[in-house]
Amino acid sequence: MKWKLAAVVVVCLLLCGNTAWAHRIDEYLQATILSVEANRVHASMRLIPGVLVAPAVIAAIDRDHDGVFSEAEKRAYAERVVRDLSITVDGKAAHPEPDAWTLPEATQLRDGLGEIHIEYHVDVPPSAAANRSLVLANHHLNDASVYLVNVEVPQDRALRIVDQKRNAKQSVYELDYERVGGGDTPVGARRGMRGWWEGVQMASLFRLGMRHIAEGTDHLLFLLVLLLPAPLLAANGRWAATAGVRHSLLHIVGIVTAFTVGHSLTLTLAAMNVVHVASRPVEVLIAVSILLSAIHALRPIFPGREAWIAAFFGLIHGLAFASTLDRLGLSRWHRLAGILSFNLGIETMQMLVVVLVLPSLLLMSRTRSYAVLRVGGAVLAIVAAVLWIAERVLNVQTPADVVMNGIAHRGLILATLLFFASVVCGSFSRRRVS
Amino acid sequence: MRRLFVLATAAALSFSSFVYAQANRSTEAVVQAADSFLATLTADQKQKVMYAFDDATQRARWSNFPTGVVARGGISLKSMSAVQQQAAMKLMSTVLSPMGMEKVNEIRQADDDFKANGSKRGPGGGGRPQGPPPDVQGGPPPQFGGGRGPGGPGGRPPGGDLFGSDLYFISFLGKPSLTQPWMLQFGGHHLALNITVAGSRGVLTPTLTGAQPAMFTLNGKTTRPVGRESDKALALLQALDDSQRKQAVLSYQVADLVLGPGQDGKKIAPEGLKASSMNPQQQAMLLDVVAEWSGILTEPYAAARMAQMKADLKDTYFAWSGATDGKAGTNITAYYRIQGPHLVIEYAPQSDEPGNHVHTMYRDPTNDYGSALLKP
Numbered sequence: 111m112k113w114k115l116a117a118v119v120v121v122c123l124l125l126c127g128n129t130a131w132a133h134r135i136d137e138y139l140q141a142t143i144l145s146v147e148a149n150r151v152h153a154s155m156r157l158i159p160g161v162l163v164a165p166a167v168i169a170a171i172d173r174d175h176d177g178v179f180s181e182a183e184k185r186a187y188a189e190r191v192v193r194d195l196s197i198t199v200d201g202k203a204a205h206p207e208p209d210a211w212t213l214p215e216a217t218q219l220r221d222g223l224g225e226i227h228i229e230y231h232v233d234v235p236p237s238a239a240a241n242r243s244l245v246l247a248n249h250h251l252n253d254a255s256v257y258l259v260n261v262e263v264p265q266d267r268a269l270r271i272v273d274q275k276r277n278a279k280q281s282v283y284e285l286d287y288e289r290v291g292g293g294d295t296p297v298g299a300r301r302g303m304r305g306w307w308e309g310v311q312m313a314s315l316f317r318l319g320m321r322h323i324a325e326g327t328d329h330l331l332f333l334l335v336l337l338l339p340a341p342l343l344a345a346n347g348r349w350a351a352t353a354g355v356r357h358s359l360l361h362i363v364g365i366v367t368a369f370t371v372g373h374s375l376t377l378t379l380a381a382m383n384v385v386h387v388a389s390r391p392v393e394v395l396i397a398v399s400i401l402l403s404a405i406h407a408l409r410p411i412f413p414g415r416e417a418w419i420a421a422f423f424g425l426i427h428g429l430a431f432a433s434t435l436d437r438l439g440l441s442r443w444h445r446l447a448g449i450l451s452f453n454l455g456i457e458t459m460q461m462l463v464v465v466l467v468l469p470s471l472l473l474m475s476r477t478r479s480y481a482v483l484r485v486g487g488a489v490l491a492i493v494a495a496v497l498w499i500a501e502r503v504l505n506v507q508t509p510a511d512v513v514m515n516g517i518a519h520r521g522l523i524l525a526t527l528l529f530f531a532s533v534v535c536g537s538f539s540r541r542r543v544s
Numbered sequence: 545m546r547r548l549f550v551l552a553t554a555a556a557l558s559f560s561s562f563v564y565a566q567a568n569r570s571t572e573a574v575v576q577a578a579d580s581f582l583a584t585l586t587a588d589q590k591q592k593v594m595y596a597f598d599d600a601t602q603r604a605r606w607s608n609f610p611t612g613v614v615a616r617g618g619i620s621l622k623s624m625s626a627v628q629q630q631a632a633m634k635l636m637s638t639v640l641s642p643m644g645m646e647k648v649n650e651i652r653q654a655d656d657d658f659k660a661n662g663s664k665r666g667p668g669g670g671g672r673p674q675g676p677p678p679d680v681q682g683g684p685p686p687q688f689g690g691g692r693g694p695g696g697p698g699g700r701p702p703g704g705d706l707f708g709s710d711l712y713f714i715s716f717l718g719k720p721s722l723t724q725p726w727m728l729q730f731g732g733h734h735l736a737l738n739i740t741v742a743g744s745r746g747v748l749t750p751t752l753t754g755a756q757p758a759m760f761t762l763n764g765k766t767t768r769p770v771g772r773e774s775d776k777a778l779a780l781l782q783a784l785d786d787s788q789r790k791q792a793v794l795s796y797q798v799a800d801l802v803l804g805p806g807q808d809g810k811k812i813a814p815e816g817l818k819a820s821s822m823n824p825q826q827q828a829m830l831l832d833v834v835a836e837w838s839g840i841l842t843e844p845y846a847a848a849r850m851a852q853m854k855a856d857l858k859d860t861y862f863a864w865s866g867a868t869d870g871k872a873g874t875n876i877t878a879y880y881r882i883q884g885p886h887l888v889i890e891y892a893p894q895s896d897e898p899g900n901h902v903h904t905m906y907r908d909p910t911n912d913y914g915s916a917l918l919k920p
Contacts, residue, residue: 134896143810223609258799262811277796278795509723515743
């Protein structure tokens with residue numbers, strides 16, 4: 111061992127005095143990351159020779175020994191590397207095809223720098239069985255090589271990695287994966303059910319629903335702005351007297367319920383693929399809904415019919431919720447239960463927010479300073495809505511998201527402040543009255 | 545009544561601005577320190593140090609290699625005046641925690657040690673210098689290096705310019721801002737900090753740390769720049785029972801980082817022991833290992849990241865490959881990986897000098913360079 115190290119050091123010094131930092135000296139690192147698709151497996155290979163093995167690798171590439179890698183030599187090397195692999199799919203030999211390759215200059219490789227990249231794929235013939243297995247054995251320059259093989263989490267949610275096995279060097283690698291929730295065979299369907307019971311995600315969808323409301327500032331803003339004038343009564347086209355507590359409460363509950371009914375309906379329909387609407391117009395309409403409810407908070411334009419408006423725009427917000435669910439790529443089966451958890455999450459968060467601001471609204475609406483809050487909130491919402499509309503129609507960048515998200519992130523603190531402010535205003539005005 | 549209005553409005557306004565200021569305090573301080581640093585630069589330096597926020601090439605221009613081998617963007621400490629260096633380090637100590645700052649400095653000191661003593665590997669293991677002879681080109685003393693200062697990407701500098709604590713580069717992508725996202729990069733040999741700041745949030749992924757020597761004596765004190773990473777993970781491994789350990793210890797060798805430089809955004813299938821089969825004490829130990837990376841950033845940023853790590857804990861895996869009989873206080877020669885929905889940590893001893901040469905990688909495949917912060 112000692113003489114070997116000594117030899118390594120000496121040769122290294124001889125070869126290039128300034129590559130003592132080279133991390134890989136007498137090894138050829140071959141690192142592969144596989145990605146599994148429905149009908150093929152794609153592989154991305156990085157090959158990195160240490161300074162001591164670089165001459166052998168260079169010799170293998172530079173067949174005419176002119177010190178330059180020609181395009182033909184690069185292609186020939188990529189083909190050789192791929193030929194040195196043996197791959198089986200479900201026990202049958204498969205033929206990897208090189209797709210692309212990049213090689214550094216010979217001088218770089220000689221200095222222990224630069225990586226060779228080779229991309230290849232193997233076709234996976236269709237099969238009735240849900241369980242697939244791929245074995246990859248790498249025989250390329252075995253004596254000097256060390257190997258890494260890994261697989262990416264499949265983009266296709268219907269595919270699931272079951273197991274990976276390797277020999278100690280990772281030169282032989284076995285990947286077992288399966289198709290889940292495909293539903294095209296009875297086995298597949300049962301497996302899909304099991305996958306659902308095992309894997310999914312009720313809790314995570316519930317959380318997602320909560321997060322969606324908490325972070326989807328536009329939904330929340332619509333609801334809050336609609337609640338702003340709820341404790342008030344309209345008279346002569348202006349917001350005037352304060353309604354009684356009972357009336358205000360009923361009104362607020364009515365609005366929230368109507369919004370829920372609306373978005374639950376479309377969320378379900380869209381998630382079950384009954385209706386489908388492009389997301390862009392939906393996003394624009396959501397911004398419009400905020401604009402309208404904000405104008406309404408300034409001057410009553412649909413007094414007494416807030417619940418209907420909430421229900422109507424709830425339908426539109428539901429379509430947007432559905433597109434979030436859509437992005438998760440759940441199969442139809444998962445969706446039914448998914449919608450339930452997701453919607454429960456939305457409802458819970460929504461109720462939390464309402465419960466958080468309701469006392470402040472009721473308390474403050476008894477005072478004249480409520481006008482400040484109502485007008486201020488409405489103006490902020492109008493500005494945000496107009497910016498969002500511009501963003502979504504014209505595809506321009508505005509600071510609306512940054513600002514509104516900033517506010518939403520401090521929601522708890524702001525709600526607390528609002529509550530204190532309402533208490534202060536409440537007691538001030540009471541003192542004045544008495 | 546009118547007075548009440550004014551009062552209420554004023555109170556509300558000052559309250560909310562106070563709240564905003566509190567939450568945004570760290571970013572404010574960071575932006576301020578960044579602006580003060582930029583103000584010390586000449587026009588020429590400023591031009592070299594600034595990149596567009598969406599400059600994908602500069603984003604990915606980092607490596608474990610010395611800067612003389614893989615050129616970084618930006619400007620080096622070496623090319624700066626004393627005042628500029630001071631402002632640069634002030635900026636770093638604002639965006640990093642004291643622990644992070646210490647780690648960065650120890651990594652730089654290791655590079656000084658390497659420059660002076662070379663690799664200690666070799667016949668008899670006796671400190672025979674085999675790094676590049678420091679005196680090859682003579683050259684002026686490090687500071688105020690005259691025309692030789694590397695000012696950005698360039699050719700390969702002379703042999704003497706490969707190592708040293710001043711060969712660390714700083715660069716900005718986008719203008720430092722309280723609201724708009726921007727990036728600060730700081731790195732050199734065995735160090736690549738990629739810090740994205742977006743409003744009140746700060747993200748450290750992807751980041752590379754490492755050291756060679758990973759254990760050396762500095763002013764009579766044993767210094768291990770990435771030593772706690774070794775000790776804490778070893779302690780966790782030793783706290784596992786036999787059946788847990790069977791799951792955590794992989795049956796194969798892992799020769800290097802799987803997701804090193806250039807492997808942005810890749811999400812590999814996790815392996816090893818799931819934290820949901822750990823007891824609370826073991827789970828706490830796991831989080832404590834993660835804190836060696838997440839805690840590099842200043843507290844408010846780091847705290848948000850740790851909260852995410854806790855939320856992800858059940859789906860986080862711990863995998864180990866190599867010798868399991870290490871000793872606390874010395875560096876393990878084994879590879880380990882911690883992987884969760886938003887995390888990949890790799891600790892990879894390098895084969896040329898396993899206990900004394902380490903690369904580590906800290907990633908969030910869903911949030912490279914803060915990409916997740918930028919999505920609507």
